[in-house]
Amino acid sequence: MLAGGVGAAKFLRGLIQSTDPASLTIVVNTADDDRFFGLAVSPDLDTIIYTLAGMASRRRGWGLAGDRFRCLEALGLLYDDAGWFRLGDRDLATHIYRTDRLAAGASLSAVTAELGAAFGVAARVLPMTDHPVRTVLDTDDGHLSFQRYLVERRTRPSVRGIRYRGASAARPAPGVVRAIRDADAVIIAPSNPFLSIGPMLAVPGIRSALSARRRPVAAVSPLVRGRAVTGPLARLLRRFGHPVSSVGIARCYRPFLDLLVIDRRDGRDAFALEREGCRAVLADTIFSTPRRAARTARALLAALELA
Protein backbone atom coordinates (compact mmCIF):
# COMPACT_ATOMS: atom_id res chain seq x y z
CA MET A 1 0.00 0.00 0.00
CA LEU A 2 1.07 3.54 -0.74
CA ALA A 3 -0.25 5.67 2.06
CA GLY A 4 -0.58 9.19 3.36
CA GLY A 5 -1.93 9.73 6.85
CA VAL A 6 -5.48 9.98 8.08
CA GLY A 7 -7.35 8.86 4.94
CA ALA A 8 -5.06 5.88 4.50
CA ALA A 9 -5.36 4.96 8.16
CA LYS A 10 -9.15 4.77 7.96
CA PHE A 11 -8.98 2.28 5.12
CA LEU A 12 -6.13 0.40 6.78
CA ARG A 13 -8.23 -0.23 9.89
CA GLY A 14 -10.42 -2.35 7.63
CA LEU A 15 -7.69 -3.88 5.50
CA ILE A 16 -5.92 -5.41 8.50
CA GLN A 17 -9.17 -7.14 9.43
CA SER A 18 -9.37 -8.64 5.97
CA THR A 19 -5.83 -9.84 5.43
CA ASP A 20 -2.78 -10.88 7.45
CA PRO A 21 -1.09 -7.63 8.55
CA ALA A 22 2.29 -9.38 8.31
CA SER A 23 1.70 -9.72 4.56
CA LEU A 24 1.44 -5.93 4.14
CA THR A 25 4.17 -3.48 3.25
CA ILE A 26 3.07 0.13 3.64
CA VAL A 27 5.10 2.81 1.90
CA VAL A 28 4.32 6.09 3.61
CA ASN A 29 4.57 9.71 2.53
CA THR A 30 7.25 11.65 4.40
CA ALA A 31 6.89 14.98 2.62
CA ASP A 32 4.68 16.22 5.48
CA ASP A 33 7.50 15.64 7.95
CA ASP A 34 8.55 18.69 9.85
CA ARG A 35 10.47 19.86 12.89
CA PHE A 36 8.52 21.19 15.85
CA PHE A 37 10.49 22.44 18.84
CA GLY A 38 13.49 20.86 17.15
CA LEU A 39 11.83 17.44 17.22
CA ALA A 40 11.54 15.36 14.06
CA VAL A 41 7.85 14.71 13.47
CA SER A 42 6.66 12.32 10.76
CA PRO A 43 2.89 12.70 10.93
CA ASP A 44 1.95 10.15 8.28
CA LEU A 45 4.36 7.47 9.50
CA ASP A 46 3.09 7.92 13.04
CA THR A 47 -0.55 7.84 12.02
CA ILE A 48 0.05 4.57 10.17
CA ILE A 49 2.05 2.99 13.01
CA TYR A 50 -0.41 4.09 15.70
CA THR A 51 -3.29 2.81 13.57
CA LEU A 52 -1.66 -0.56 12.99
CA ALA A 53 -0.91 -0.77 16.73
CA GLY A 54 -4.57 -0.05 17.48
CA MET A 55 -3.47 2.97 19.50
CA ALA A 56 -4.50 5.82 17.21
CA SER A 57 -7.06 8.31 18.39
CA ARG A 58 -10.11 7.69 16.22
CA ARG A 59 -11.93 10.66 17.67
CA ARG A 60 -9.24 13.19 16.74
CA GLY A 61 -7.93 11.39 13.66
CA TRP A 62 -4.30 11.97 14.71
CA GLY A 63 -2.07 11.15 17.65
CA LEU A 64 -2.54 8.51 20.32
CA ALA A 65 -5.87 7.67 21.89
CA GLY A 66 -6.31 9.16 25.33
CA ASP A 67 -3.21 11.32 25.09
CA ARG A 68 -2.88 14.53 27.10
CA PHE A 69 -1.13 17.79 26.31
CA ARG A 70 0.73 18.85 29.44
CA CYS A 71 4.13 19.10 27.80
CA LEU A 72 2.67 21.07 24.88
CA GLU A 73 1.05 23.49 27.33
CA ALA A 74 4.44 24.04 28.97
CA LEU A 75 6.06 24.47 25.55
CA GLY A 76 3.48 27.18 24.94
CA LEU A 77 5.10 29.21 27.74
CA LEU A 78 8.49 28.93 26.02
CA TYR A 79 7.63 29.36 22.35
CA ASP A 80 5.67 32.20 20.77
CA ASP A 81 4.44 30.02 17.96
CA ALA A 82 3.52 26.85 19.83
CA GLY A 83 0.30 24.97 20.05
CA TRP A 84 -1.11 25.10 16.54
CA PHE A 85 0.44 21.72 15.87
CA ARG A 86 -0.82 19.46 18.64
CA LEU A 87 1.60 16.92 20.06
CA GLY A 88 0.42 14.76 22.94
CA ASP A 89 2.56 13.74 25.91
CA ARG A 90 2.90 10.10 24.85
CA ASP A 91 3.12 11.02 21.17
CA LEU A 92 6.08 13.27 22.02
CA ALA A 93 8.03 10.21 23.14
CA THR A 94 7.92 8.98 19.52
CA HIS A 95 9.30 12.30 18.26
CA ILE A 96 11.97 12.48 20.98
CA TYR A 97 13.06 8.95 20.10
CA ARG A 98 13.10 9.63 16.35
CA THR A 99 15.08 12.86 16.83
CA ASP A 100 17.57 11.12 19.09
CA ARG A 101 18.11 8.21 16.70
CA LEU A 102 18.38 10.42 13.60
CA ALA A 103 20.94 12.60 15.41
CA ALA A 104 22.88 9.41 16.17
CA GLY A 105 23.02 8.72 12.43
CA ALA A 106 20.21 6.18 12.07
CA SER A 107 18.18 6.35 8.86
CA LEU A 108 14.49 7.19 8.96
CA SER A 109 13.85 3.63 7.68
CA ALA A 110 15.75 2.15 10.59
CA VAL A 111 13.98 4.37 13.12
CA THR A 112 10.62 3.53 11.56
CA ALA A 113 11.36 -0.19 11.82
CA GLU A 114 12.34 0.28 15.47
CA LEU A 115 9.16 2.21 16.20
CA GLY A 116 7.06 -0.40 14.40
CA ALA A 117 8.65 -3.16 16.50
CA ALA A 118 8.23 -1.19 19.74
CA PHE A 119 4.55 -0.66 18.95
CA GLY A 120 4.11 -4.34 18.08
CA VAL A 121 3.23 -3.66 14.45
CA ALA A 122 3.32 -6.79 12.27
CA ALA A 123 3.10 -5.00 8.91
CA ARG A 124 6.26 -3.58 7.38
CA VAL A 125 6.11 0.22 7.41
CA LEU A 126 8.58 2.00 5.13
CA PRO A 127 9.12 5.71 4.66
CA MET A 128 8.99 6.54 0.95
CA THR A 129 12.58 7.81 1.25
CA ASP A 130 15.29 8.37 3.83
CA HIS A 131 16.08 11.72 2.26
CA PRO A 132 14.36 14.94 3.24
CA VAL A 133 11.47 15.77 0.91
CA ARG A 134 9.14 18.60 1.85
CA THR A 135 5.85 19.59 0.27
CA VAL A 136 5.78 23.35 -0.15
CA LEU A 137 2.56 25.03 -1.20
CA ASP A 138 2.67 28.21 -3.21
CA THR A 139 -0.47 29.98 -1.95
CA ASP A 140 -1.98 33.43 -1.91
CA ASP A 141 -0.60 33.56 1.66
CA GLY A 142 2.92 32.88 0.37
CA HIS A 143 4.93 29.67 0.49
CA LEU A 144 3.67 27.39 3.24
CA SER A 145 4.94 24.11 4.58
CA PHE A 146 2.40 21.34 4.42
CA GLN A 147 1.60 21.43 8.15
CA ARG A 148 1.20 25.22 8.19
CA TYR A 149 -1.14 24.96 5.21
CA LEU A 150 -3.14 22.02 6.54
CA VAL A 151 -3.15 22.52 10.29
CA GLU A 152 -2.39 26.16 11.01
CA ARG A 153 -4.27 27.69 8.04
CA ARG A 154 -6.82 24.87 7.74
CA THR A 155 -6.29 24.71 3.95
CA ARG A 156 -7.95 28.13 3.56
CA PRO A 157 -5.27 29.78 1.39
CA SER A 158 -5.80 29.28 -2.31
CA VAL A 159 -3.10 27.03 -3.80
CA ARG A 160 -1.29 28.15 -6.95
CA GLY A 161 1.30 25.40 -7.09
CA ILE A 162 2.82 22.51 -5.18
CA ARG A 163 6.47 21.67 -4.98
CA TYR A 164 8.03 18.55 -3.49
CA ARG A 165 11.30 20.08 -2.37
CA GLY A 166 14.16 17.60 -2.41
CA ALA A 167 12.20 14.90 -4.22
CA SER A 168 14.26 14.85 -7.42
CA ALA A 169 17.47 14.30 -5.41
CA ALA A 170 15.90 11.66 -3.17
CA ARG A 171 16.07 7.92 -3.60
CA PRO A 172 13.38 5.45 -2.51
CA ALA A 173 14.07 4.02 0.96
CA PRO A 174 15.52 0.50 1.09
CA GLY A 175 12.85 -2.05 0.21
CA VAL A 176 10.41 0.38 -1.42
CA VAL A 177 11.09 -0.41 -5.08
CA ARG A 178 11.32 -4.12 -4.39
CA ALA A 179 8.03 -4.08 -2.47
CA ILE A 180 6.31 -2.26 -5.33
CA ARG A 181 7.82 -4.67 -7.86
CA ASP A 182 7.09 -7.92 -6.01
CA ALA A 183 3.74 -7.27 -4.33
CA ASP A 184 0.73 -9.31 -5.49
CA ALA A 185 -1.09 -5.99 -5.64
CA VAL A 186 -0.26 -2.38 -5.00
CA ILE A 187 -3.08 -0.46 -3.34
CA ILE A 188 -2.97 3.31 -3.33
CA ALA A 189 -4.79 4.40 -0.19
CA PRO A 190 -7.65 6.92 -0.28
CA SER A 191 -5.16 9.72 0.33
CA ASN A 192 -4.77 13.04 -1.42
CA PRO A 193 -3.10 12.41 -4.82
CA PHE A 194 -1.36 15.80 -4.73
CA LEU A 195 -0.39 16.08 -1.08
CA SER A 196 0.16 12.48 0.01
CA ILE A 197 0.80 10.26 -3.01
CA GLY A 198 2.23 12.96 -5.31
CA PRO A 199 5.43 13.39 -3.30
CA MET A 200 6.03 9.64 -3.49
CA LEU A 201 5.59 9.59 -7.25
CA ALA A 202 8.09 12.47 -7.46
CA VAL A 203 10.86 10.37 -5.91
CA PRO A 204 12.75 8.92 -8.88
CA GLY A 205 12.24 5.18 -9.13
CA ILE A 206 8.81 4.90 -7.52
CA ARG A 207 6.67 5.92 -10.48
CA SER A 208 8.73 3.77 -12.84
CA ALA A 209 8.44 0.79 -10.47
CA LEU A 210 4.66 1.22 -10.56
CA SER A 211 4.62 1.52 -14.36
CA ALA A 212 6.82 -1.56 -14.76
CA ARG A 213 4.45 -3.80 -12.81
CA ARG A 214 2.56 -6.53 -14.64
CA ARG A 215 0.25 -7.27 -11.75
CA PRO A 216 -2.46 -4.77 -10.81
CA VAL A 217 -2.14 -1.37 -9.24
CA ALA A 218 -5.37 -0.41 -7.51
CA ALA A 219 -6.45 2.76 -5.76
CA VAL A 220 -9.28 3.66 -3.44
CA SER A 221 -10.87 6.97 -4.36
CA PRO A 222 -10.86 9.61 -1.64
CA LEU A 223 -13.78 11.37 -3.37
CA VAL A 224 -17.48 10.72 -2.94
CA ARG A 225 -19.88 12.53 -5.28
CA GLY A 226 -17.18 14.99 -6.24
CA ARG A 227 -16.36 15.89 -2.67
CA ALA A 228 -13.33 14.89 -0.70
CA VAL A 229 -14.08 13.00 2.48
CA THR A 230 -11.68 15.43 4.17
CA GLY A 231 -9.39 18.24 3.06
CA PRO A 232 -8.86 20.40 0.01
CA LEU A 233 -8.81 17.69 -2.65
CA ALA A 234 -11.70 19.00 -4.78
CA ARG A 235 -10.10 22.45 -5.03
CA LEU A 236 -6.74 20.94 -5.94
CA LEU A 237 -8.21 18.73 -8.68
CA ARG A 238 -9.89 21.81 -10.15
CA ARG A 239 -6.72 23.87 -9.82
CA PHE A 240 -4.67 21.32 -11.70
CA GLY A 241 -7.22 20.85 -14.47
CA HIS A 242 -8.67 17.49 -13.52
CA PRO A 243 -12.37 16.65 -13.34
CA VAL A 244 -13.55 16.68 -9.71
CA SER A 245 -14.60 13.05 -9.83
CA SER A 246 -13.29 9.50 -9.78
CA VAL A 247 -12.07 10.16 -13.31
CA GLY A 248 -9.89 13.00 -11.99
CA ILE A 249 -8.42 10.67 -9.38
CA ALA A 250 -7.73 8.00 -11.99
CA ARG A 251 -5.95 10.56 -14.17
CA CYS A 252 -3.61 11.44 -11.28
CA TYR A 253 -2.44 7.83 -11.35
CA ARG A 254 -2.20 7.42 -15.09
CA PRO A 255 -0.77 5.36 -16.72
CA PHE A 256 -0.13 2.74 -14.07
CA LEU A 257 -3.58 2.50 -12.45
CA ASP A 258 -5.55 -0.64 -13.31
CA LEU A 259 -8.42 -0.49 -10.87
CA LEU A 260 -10.16 2.19 -8.84
CA VAL A 261 -12.53 1.57 -5.95
CA ILE A 262 -15.24 4.22 -6.17
CA ASP A 263 -18.24 4.87 -4.03
CA ARG A 264 -21.50 3.22 -5.09
CA ARG A 265 -23.03 6.67 -5.33
CA ASP A 266 -20.51 7.46 -8.08
CA GLY A 267 -21.59 4.41 -10.10
CA ARG A 268 -22.15 6.57 -13.16
CA ASP A 269 -18.34 7.22 -13.26
CA ALA A 270 -17.70 3.53 -13.93
CA PHE A 271 -18.16 3.81 -17.69
CA ALA A 272 -15.95 6.86 -17.96
CA LEU A 273 -13.28 5.05 -15.95
CA GLU A 274 -13.46 1.99 -18.20
CA ARG A 275 -12.99 4.31 -21.18
CA GLU A 276 -9.81 5.56 -19.47
CA GLY A 277 -8.63 1.97 -19.26
CA CYS A 278 -9.30 1.69 -15.57
CA ARG A 279 -11.55 -0.93 -14.03
CA ALA A 280 -14.08 0.38 -11.50
CA VAL A 281 -15.03 -1.47 -8.32
CA LEU A 282 -18.13 -0.07 -6.63
CA ALA A 283 -18.15 -0.14 -2.85
CA ASP A 284 -18.76 1.93 0.25
CA THR A 285 -15.88 4.43 0.56
CA ILE A 286 -16.98 6.27 3.72
CA PHE A 287 -14.76 4.50 6.25
CA SER A 288 -16.39 5.82 9.38
CA THR A 289 -15.92 2.48 11.15
CA PRO A 290 -13.33 -0.30 10.76
CA ARG A 291 -16.19 -2.58 9.80
CA ARG A 292 -17.24 -0.46 6.84
CA ALA A 293 -13.59 -0.22 5.77
CA ALA A 294 -13.18 -4.00 6.13
CA ARG A 295 -16.15 -4.66 3.83
CA THR A 296 -14.64 -2.46 1.14
CA ALA A 297 -11.20 -3.98 1.67
CA ARG A 298 -12.69 -7.43 1.12
CA ALA A 299 -14.42 -6.27 -2.06
CA LEU A 300 -11.10 -4.87 -3.32
CA LEU A 301 -9.17 -8.03 -2.43
CA ALA A 302 -11.82 -10.10 -4.19
CA ALA A 303 -11.60 -7.93 -7.30
CA LEU A 304 -7.82 -8.43 -7.19
CA GLU A 305 -8.41 -12.18 -6.77
CA LEU A 306 -6.50 -12.09 -3.50
CA ALA A 307 -9.37 -13.18 -1.29
Added chain:
Amino acid sequence: MLAGGVGAAKFLRGLIQSTDPASLTIVVNTADDDRFFGLAVSPDLDTIIYTLAGMASRRRGWGLAGDRFRCLEALGLLYDDAGWFRLGDRDLATHIYRTDRLAAGASLSAVTAELGAAFGVAARVLPMTDHPVRTVLDTDDGHLSFQRYLVERRTRPSVRGIRYRGASAARPAPGVVRAIRDADAVIIAPSNPFLSIGPMLAVPGIRSALSARRRPVAAVSPLVRGRAVTGPLARLLRRFGHPVSSVGIARCYRPFLDLLVIDRRDGRDAFALEREGCRAVLADTIFSTPRRAARTARALLAALELA
Protein backbone atom coordinates in the same frame (compact mmCIF):
# COMPACT_ATOMS: atom_id res chain seq x y z
CA MET B 1 25.36 32.70 45.37
CA LEU B 2 27.21 29.68 44.11
CA ALA B 3 24.72 26.89 43.93
CA GLY B 4 24.24 23.24 43.19
CA GLY B 5 20.74 21.86 43.03
CA VAL B 6 18.48 20.56 45.77
CA GLY B 7 20.45 21.72 48.85
CA ALA B 8 20.93 25.17 47.38
CA ALA B 9 17.27 25.40 46.44
CA LYS B 10 16.16 24.71 50.00
CA PHE B 11 18.22 27.60 51.32
CA LEU B 12 17.24 29.81 48.39
CA ARG B 13 13.54 29.44 49.25
CA GLY B 14 14.38 31.32 52.44
CA LEU B 15 16.88 33.75 50.97
CA ILE B 16 14.37 35.15 48.48
CA GLN B 17 12.04 35.90 51.38
CA SER B 18 14.79 37.87 53.11
CA THR B 19 16.19 39.93 50.27
CA ASP B 20 15.10 41.31 46.90
CA PRO B 21 15.42 38.42 44.42
CA ALA B 22 16.35 40.94 41.73
CA SER B 23 19.53 41.70 43.70
CA LEU B 24 20.69 38.09 43.47
CA THR B 25 22.96 36.49 40.92
CA ILE B 26 23.08 32.73 41.20
CA VAL B 27 25.96 30.89 39.56
CA VAL B 28 24.91 27.31 39.10
CA ASN B 29 26.82 24.08 38.68
CA THR B 30 26.46 22.54 35.23
CA ALA B 31 28.76 19.55 35.70
CA ASP B 32 25.69 17.39 36.46
CA ASP B 33 24.23 18.22 33.06
CA ASP B 34 23.54 15.24 30.90
CA ARG B 35 21.68 14.09 27.83
CA PHE B 36 18.65 11.89 28.28
CA PHE B 37 16.88 10.65 25.15
CA GLY B 38 19.05 13.16 23.30
CA LEU B 39 17.63 16.03 25.34
CA ALA B 40 19.94 18.47 27.13
CA VAL B 41 19.08 18.32 30.81
CA SER B 42 20.61 20.77 33.31
CA PRO B 43 19.28 19.46 36.62
CA ASP B 44 20.79 22.12 38.87
CA LEU B 45 19.85 25.07 36.65
CA ASP B 46 16.31 23.77 36.41
CA THR B 47 16.01 23.15 40.14
CA ILE B 48 17.13 26.73 40.80
CA ILE B 49 14.83 28.26 38.17
CA TYR B 50 11.82 26.20 39.22
CA THR B 51 12.50 27.08 42.86
CA LEU B 52 12.79 30.80 42.14
CA ALA B 53 9.57 30.59 40.10
CA GLY B 54 7.83 28.92 43.04
CA MET B 55 7.04 25.97 40.79
CA ALA B 56 9.47 23.36 42.12
CA SER B 57 8.12 20.19 43.63
CA ARG B 58 8.96 20.39 47.32
CA ARG B 59 7.71 16.91 47.96
CA ARG B 60 10.04 15.25 45.45
CA GLY B 61 12.88 17.77 45.69
CA TRP B 62 13.26 17.89 41.89
CA GLY B 63 11.11 18.74 38.90
CA LEU B 64 7.91 20.74 38.74
CA ALA B 65 5.17 20.52 41.32
CA GLY B 66 2.22 18.42 40.19
CA ASP B 67 3.99 17.14 37.11
CA ARG B 68 3.01 13.83 35.53
CA PHE B 69 5.08 11.23 33.73
CA ARG B 70 3.08 10.16 30.69
CA CYS B 71 5.78 10.98 28.16
CA LEU B 72 8.42 9.19 30.25
CA GLU B 73 6.20 6.10 30.42
CA ALA B 74 5.97 6.12 26.64
CA LEU B 75 9.74 6.62 26.36
CA GLY B 76 10.08 3.53 28.51
CA LEU B 77 8.53 1.50 25.68
CA LEU B 78 11.15 2.83 23.27
CA TYR B 79 14.33 2.81 25.35
CA ASP B 80 15.79 -0.13 27.26
CA ASP B 81 17.41 2.13 29.80
CA ALA B 82 14.65 4.66 30.44
CA GLY B 83 12.94 5.68 33.59
CA TRP B 84 15.71 5.78 36.18
CA PHE B 85 16.05 9.50 35.57
CA ARG B 86 12.59 10.93 36.05
CA LEU B 87 11.49 13.69 33.70
CA GLY B 88 7.97 15.03 34.04
CA ASP B 89 5.73 16.03 31.14
CA ARG B 90 5.97 19.77 31.82
CA ASP B 91 9.62 19.53 32.83
CA LEU B 92 10.34 17.92 29.45
CA ALA B 93 9.25 21.15 27.75
CA THR B 94 12.25 22.87 29.40
CA HIS B 95 14.63 20.22 28.08
CA ILE B 96 13.08 20.22 24.61
CA TYR B 97 13.43 24.00 24.50
CA ARG B 98 17.03 23.95 25.76
CA THR B 99 18.00 21.25 23.26
CA ASP B 100 16.35 23.13 20.41
CA ARG B 101 18.05 26.43 21.27
CA LEU B 102 21.49 24.87 21.84
CA ALA B 103 21.19 23.09 18.48
CA ALA B 104 20.41 26.50 16.93
CA GLY B 105 23.71 27.79 18.32
CA ALA B 106 22.50 29.63 21.43
CA SER B 107 24.81 29.48 24.46
CA LEU B 108 23.67 27.79 27.65
CA SER B 109 23.80 31.25 29.29
CA ALA B 110 21.43 32.67 26.70
CA VAL B 111 19.04 29.73 27.01
CA THR B 112 19.15 29.98 30.81
CA ALA B 113 18.29 33.69 30.64
CA GLU B 114 15.39 32.89 28.30
CA LEU B 115 14.11 30.17 30.62
CA GLY B 116 14.45 32.48 33.63
CA ALA B 117 12.42 35.15 31.84
CA ALA B 118 9.78 32.66 30.70
CA PHE B 119 9.39 31.41 34.27
CA GLY B 120 9.19 34.98 35.60
CA VAL B 121 12.38 34.68 37.64
CA ALA B 122 13.68 38.06 38.88
CA ALA B 123 17.10 36.81 40.03
CA ARG B 124 19.85 36.43 37.49
CA VAL B 125 20.68 32.75 37.00
CA LEU B 126 24.00 31.98 35.31
CA PRO B 127 25.47 28.63 34.40
CA MET B 128 29.02 28.39 35.75
CA THR B 129 30.22 27.96 32.17
CA ASP B 130 28.89 27.65 28.65
CA HIS B 131 31.39 24.88 27.97
CA PRO B 132 30.66 21.23 28.66
CA VAL B 133 32.02 20.13 32.03
CA ARG B 134 31.04 16.73 33.35
CA THR B 135 31.62 15.26 36.78
CA VAL B 136 32.84 11.70 36.41
CA LEU B 137 33.14 9.49 39.48
CA ASP B 138 35.73 6.77 39.61
CA THR B 139 33.96 4.15 41.71
CA ASP B 140 34.21 0.48 42.53
CA ASP B 141 31.43 0.11 39.92
CA GLY B 142 33.63 1.81 37.29
CA HIS B 143 33.45 5.32 35.94
CA LEU B 144 29.99 6.79 36.43
CA SER B 145 28.43 10.04 35.30
CA PHE B 146 27.09 12.11 38.13
CA GLN B 147 23.45 11.25 37.45
CA ARG B 148 24.15 7.52 37.18
CA TYR B 149 26.03 7.69 40.48
CA LEU B 150 23.47 9.84 42.27
CA VAL B 151 20.15 8.78 40.80
CA GLU B 152 20.60 5.35 39.26
CA ARG B 153 23.04 3.90 41.82
CA ARG B 154 21.80 6.07 44.71
CA THR B 155 25.42 6.93 45.68
CA ARG B 156 25.99 3.33 46.80
CA PRO B 157 29.25 2.71 44.89
CA SER B 158 32.35 3.64 46.84
CA VAL B 159 34.08 6.66 45.29
CA ARG B 160 37.82 6.52 44.64
CA GLY B 161 38.18 9.77 42.78
CA ILE B 162 36.27 12.61 41.12
CA ARG B 163 37.12 14.22 37.83
CA TYR B 164 35.54 17.35 36.36
CA ARG B 165 35.96 16.46 32.71
CA GLY B 166 36.38 19.53 30.52
CA ALA B 167 36.76 21.95 33.43
CA SER B 168 40.34 22.99 32.75
CA ALA B 169 39.46 23.95 29.16
CA ALA B 170 36.27 25.76 30.18
CA ARG B 171 35.84 29.45 30.80
CA PRO B 172 33.37 30.99 33.23
CA ALA B 173 30.12 31.98 31.55
CA PRO B 174 29.65 35.69 30.73
CA GLY B 175 28.98 37.65 33.92
CA VAL B 176 30.21 35.01 36.36
CA VAL B 177 33.60 36.49 37.23
CA ARG B 178 32.20 40.00 37.37
CA ALA B 179 29.36 38.89 39.63
CA ILE B 180 31.82 37.18 41.98
CA ARG B 181 34.07 40.24 41.92
CA ASP B 182 31.38 42.89 42.43
CA ALA B 183 28.87 41.23 44.76
CA ASP B 184 28.47 42.67 48.27
CA ALA B 185 28.77 39.10 49.45
CA VAL B 186 29.28 35.71 47.87
CA ILE B 187 27.29 32.96 49.51
CA ILE B 188 28.20 29.36 48.82
CA ALA B 189 24.98 27.39 49.12
CA PRO B 190 24.70 24.32 51.37
CA SER B 191 25.62 22.12 48.41
CA ASN B 192 28.12 19.31 48.18
CA PRO B 193 31.64 20.84 48.01
CA PHE B 194 32.91 17.98 45.83
CA LEU B 195 29.96 17.36 43.56
CA SER B 196 28.31 20.78 43.23
CA ILE B 197 30.78 23.53 44.14
CA GLY B 198 33.98 21.66 43.25
CA PRO B 199 33.29 21.66 39.49
CA MET B 200 32.82 25.42 39.63
CA LEU B 201 36.09 25.97 41.44
CA ALA B 202 37.80 23.83 38.78
CA VAL B 203 36.80 26.24 36.00
CA PRO B 204 39.82 28.53 35.63
CA GLY B 205 38.99 32.05 36.77
CA ILE B 206 36.32 31.26 39.35
CA ARG B 207 38.55 30.24 42.25
CA SER B 208 40.89 33.16 41.60
CA ALA B 209 37.95 35.59 41.47
CA LEU B 210 36.87 34.29 44.88
CA SER B 211 40.39 34.59 46.28
CA ALA B 212 40.78 38.13 44.93
CA ARG B 213 37.69 39.42 46.72
CA ARG B 214 38.10 41.90 49.57
CA ARG B 215 34.52 41.59 50.73
CA PRO B 216 33.32 38.42 52.44
CA VAL B 217 32.78 34.98 51.01
CA ALA B 218 30.35 33.06 53.15
CA ALA B 219 29.13 29.48 52.99
CA VAL B 220 26.28 27.58 54.57
CA SER B 221 27.36 24.18 55.84
CA PRO B 222 25.50 21.20 54.37
CA LEU B 223 26.55 19.10 57.41
CA VAL B 224 24.76 18.80 60.75
CA ARG B 225 26.53 16.88 63.50
CA GLY B 226 28.90 15.31 61.02
CA ARG B 227 26.10 14.06 58.80
CA ALA B 228 25.07 15.43 55.44
CA VAL B 229 21.48 16.54 55.24
CA THR B 230 21.30 14.52 52.03
CA GLY B 231 23.72 12.58 49.88
CA PRO B 232 27.17 11.06 50.18
CA LEU B 233 28.99 14.10 51.59
CA ALA B 234 30.28 12.49 54.81
CA ARG B 235 31.83 9.61 52.87
CA LEU B 236 33.44 11.99 50.37
CA LEU B 237 34.94 14.20 53.10
CA ARG B 238 36.44 11.08 54.67
CA ARG B 239 37.65 9.79 51.31
CA PHE B 240 39.47 13.04 50.57
CA GLY B 241 41.07 13.32 54.00
CA HIS B 242 38.91 16.06 55.51
CA PRO B 243 37.34 15.96 58.97
CA VAL B 244 33.63 15.08 58.69
CA SER B 245 32.55 18.33 60.32
CA SER B 246 32.13 22.03 59.66
CA VAL B 247 35.90 22.25 59.72
CA GLY B 248 36.08 19.83 56.81
CA ILE B 249 33.63 21.98 54.88
CA ALA B 250 35.64 25.12 55.63
CA ARG B 251 38.82 23.43 54.40
CA CYS B 252 37.15 22.66 51.05
CA TYR B 253 36.77 26.41 50.60
CA ARG B 254 40.15 27.47 51.85
CA PRO B 255 41.65 30.04 51.50
CA PHE B 256 38.83 32.29 50.32
CA LEU B 257 36.15 31.45 52.90
CA ASP B 258 35.55 34.13 55.52
CA LEU B 259 32.39 32.95 57.22
CA LEU B 260 30.58 29.64 57.63
CA VAL B 261 27.02 29.22 58.82
CA ILE B 262 26.93 26.07 60.94
CA ASP B 263 24.13 24.40 62.79
CA ARG B 264 23.64 25.39 66.41
CA ARG B 265 24.14 21.75 67.35
CA ASP B 266 27.67 22.03 65.98
CA GLY B 267 28.47 25.01 68.19
CA ARG B 268 31.58 23.29 69.46
CA ASP B 269 33.09 23.59 65.94
CA ALA B 270 33.06 27.40 66.20
CA PHE B 271 36.43 27.62 67.95
CA ALA B 272 38.11 25.23 65.54
CA LEU B 273 36.73 27.29 62.65
CA GLU B 274 38.00 30.54 64.13
CA ARG B 275 41.44 28.91 64.43
CA GLU B 276 41.23 28.17 60.70
CA GLY B 277 40.60 31.88 60.12
CA CYS B 278 36.91 31.37 59.41
CA ARG B 279 34.16 33.12 61.31
CA ALA B 280 31.30 30.89 62.48
CA VAL B 281 27.64 31.93 62.47
CA LEU B 282 25.40 29.59 64.44
CA ALA B 283 21.90 29.04 63.08
CA ASP B 284 19.37 26.44 62.14
CA THR B 285 20.60 24.67 58.98
CA ILE B 286 17.78 22.16 58.52
CA PHE B 287 15.80 23.95 55.82
CA SER B 288 12.70 21.81 55.95
CA THR B 289 10.47 24.85 55.39
CA PRO B 290 11.04 28.17 53.61
CA ARG B 291 10.45 29.85 56.96
CA ARG B 292 13.29 28.02 58.67
CA ALA B 293 15.54 28.85 55.71
CA ALA B 294 14.47 32.50 55.80
CA ARG B 295 15.42 32.81 59.47
CA THR B 296 18.90 31.48 58.76
CA ALA B 297 19.21 33.65 55.65
CA ARG B 298 18.41 36.72 57.77
CA ALA B 299 21.03 35.70 60.35
CA LEU B 300 23.59 35.32 57.57
CA LEU B 301 22.68 38.66 55.96
CA ALA B 302 22.94 40.33 59.37
CA ALA B 303 26.35 38.78 59.97
CA LEU B 304 27.39 40.11 56.56
CA GLU B 305 25.94 43.51 57.53
CA LEU B 306 23.59 43.32 54.53
CA ALA B 307 20.36 43.42 56.53
